[in-house]
Amino acid sequence: MQETGRLGTVVSRQPAEKQDEPAPVPPTPSSAVFHRQLRLAFPAIVRGEGSYLVLDDGRRILDASGGAAVACIGHGDARVAEAVLAQMKTVAYCATIFYTSTACEQLCRFLVDSTGGHMARAFIVCSGSEAMEAAMKLARQYFLEKAPHPEPRRTRFIARNQSYHGITLGALAVGGHEARRQFFEPLMPSNVTHVSPCFSYRGKAACESDAQYVARLAAELDAEFQRLGPETVCAFVAEPIVGAALGAVPSVPGYFKAIQAVCRKYGALLIFDEVMCGMGRTGTVHAWQQEGVVPDIQTIGKCIGGGYQPIAGVLASHDIVDTLTKGTGAFVHGHTYQGHPVGCAAALAVQQIIAEENLLANVRELGPALASLLAQRLGNHPHVGDIRGRGFFWGIELVQDKETARPFPPGDHVAMEIAELGLSSADYAIAVYPGTGTVDGRSGDHIILAPAYNATRAEIHTIVDRVARLVEDYFAAKQVGRLEQVKL
Template sequence: MTPPLETSSPRASVNETQKSQTSSVFHRSMDEDFLKIISADGIYLNLENGQRILDATGGPAVACLGHNNPSVKAAMVAQINSTAYCHSMFFTTEATEQLCDKLIRGTGGQMSKAFIASSGSEAIEAAIKMARQYFVELEGPNTKRQDFISRKPGFHGTTIGALSLGGHPLRRKLFEPLLGKYVSHVSPCYEYRGLEDGESQDGYVKRLAQELDDEFRRLGPGTVCAFAAETVVGSALGCVSPLPGYFAAMKRVCDKHGALLILDEVMCGMGRCGYLHAWQSPDVNVVPDIQTIGKGLGGGYAPISAMLIGKKIVDVVSSGSGAFNHGHTYQAHPVACAAALAVQNVIEDEGLVGRVRALGAILGAGLKSQLSKRWYVGDVRGVGLFWAIEFVKNKQTREPFNVSQQIGFRIHKVGISVPYSILLYPGGGYADGSTSDHILVAPPYTCSVNDIQYIVTTVGRVLDDFFNRSDSPKEFE
């Protein structure tokens, strides 16, 4: 993902810019000469120039099975040969029915229905509208519930509703006049930067719960539809897990004020964190009222996402209007559903969620051992196969680098260059009202122990090259 405008890459050379201008594609950056992939298999991307890149992030934590999985491809071809498209306003398909049934069973029956969309942003838009419709049907058309609370600097998508719900200042800035004023933001559970000196974890959680309760009170009784948060924060902060008891405390505040809890697991869900759903982790152990899933759902084989809905919401809508006032042309697309069903079958049949926990322990231990003492590494954190390295200018004060230095994106550029040829995912978090830098490492669930060890070693080499090169030390003073 190309960084926001304020952190876009440096201007390319004239020749590079002219070359990119010959493409009819409106790429994410008009300054980049995009590398062309001609094939992909397993954990590798094969480029037109002959380079072979190790995909250590699955894109943005998407390709959970790696590339070119034969079972998924066969399922997609079979579905195309059967029914390539149907309109969900009138019809359903066996692939859709089986996928939704599997998704609900994967929650242990804690969720009731699944709504299939095509992207994480679409799933979030559906969740916002579902929460509002629930209260209209429950309390009547004159209900005062129209507000939402989410967290700084949460990222929930790029469509206007999803961007409104998110709290990332750099992503919001350009579109601020267009964003909904019905969302307010509270602090994240971000131990590395949020825990105060001498404060216990329990004390920190209580303080955050009080902050949320205070925001409910500020907005007024009976006005908030839901509190929304990423169960494990992805690209906005870099694989930040909640402290034990955090979401239980947040859920108690929501229940106290009659509001819903929306958990966004578009990036961190579907096995990525070592549990099929991140909220099933013992450190979370809280069932949301609405949940969104996406990237690991289809593993990149087709555009697909989903909203999972709790029983109390389904019951209210079922006994009221009997219909969700929302829909998309490509909703529950048969080929996408067939692809996602095949991906989830592979994950289940091969026991990959447990494998993620085992490999994640190796990956985390390796990254911490290799990197924690480096002067520029502030924190190494993560869970399952979802890890991040946060960079700091001063290890003691945790001072971040200036946003203009584009540390994360430049590290990514070094990583994909020869001799390293490794894809690392850059991100910008939130520190002191501005931004911090990190990279994500999120390899496929199917990678080997040798792959993990090679990734750890290569990440260390990339970072040493970037921070210790002879022509750059003054930049980091």
């Protein structure tokens, strides 16, 4: 049997002696919400104040991860609330089959302009999963309408292992995270295959240079095209910096140039998933602006609206848009709430605040300081295998043995327990984002730090101090079997 901990930790229990006895009926829950974990009583947030969240029991939690790397300008910004209210007073909903709205037009213009002319149009939806579904359908329709020679055989996608691209069935199929996929494999499309991620900590051999590692990964992708039949592949899908599945892993220099060359060789598209790593998280508006390549299609989310409204989107290149414009003149896809005016108004306000306050310069300035402080405090810890990331997007991989990089058993739930301890103990009062499956989709633990772009130098020092003490104390307590005693 399994029992779920406060934040979703699964704890193994011995089975009952009599297997034929019916399971006990759980008590009637006090909440009517279909929570992610049905046996838990979640603490409630009563308000947000900058980098802090205030809970209903009075605790002030330093939000060092922005939730799931979302809260990019912190919590409770009145300017965004005012923009949302103003839009709701004007018009709250727009049926995009008939109309457009000023808020949507302005946001999409901002997004297109932020690409330096490389992208032509933006398609606004409500979640990253929706964005990935739209990107896949857009890639398929592009090849159906490609003139003068359509390519209807292109129905396949190649993505990477230990990746996560969304929770809906199409997006889940593109993702390569075993634990998230396992229940739903029979339902998922079978037109996706996976190759190795660019993960130097675990994938690069000691004798390899970066160039040799890149060449090996490019050759693996080339071989996969050949195995599938190059004429059947729509696109290669990847996160420029892998977020939830690997813990803020950037590629080695030259990787995406080599990957794009393979895609171009076989006429396939390059789709970048920047839902977690994009919209300023790494110090530039788009993460690909630091890779020397431009995708054909790009998904965005999380930091586009900073959590003030549910919003995400797809950016399409001129070639994609021109092909559809000259063909059917329509994208055969749509949502009731696409281009929602209130969501667009919130996102535009967030992006204007980032631009007006030059917050990406703050990310570029303090990102290296965050990295340096983490290395100083945790770089030599026996259970910290790797610290990696860019800008305000950093991952700490936790290992059982530093020399061999051997992970903890999945049943130890190390990352989740650290996150739980950070919230439950007044000694830390900090939120970090836990992740598992780092090694192979099942084993391996990491935590992610993703501060708000307007975090101060003092707050960065506080984050590192609390996280370092959290990690140190957790493993010290775990070693002597007294983890519960450090929780208050």
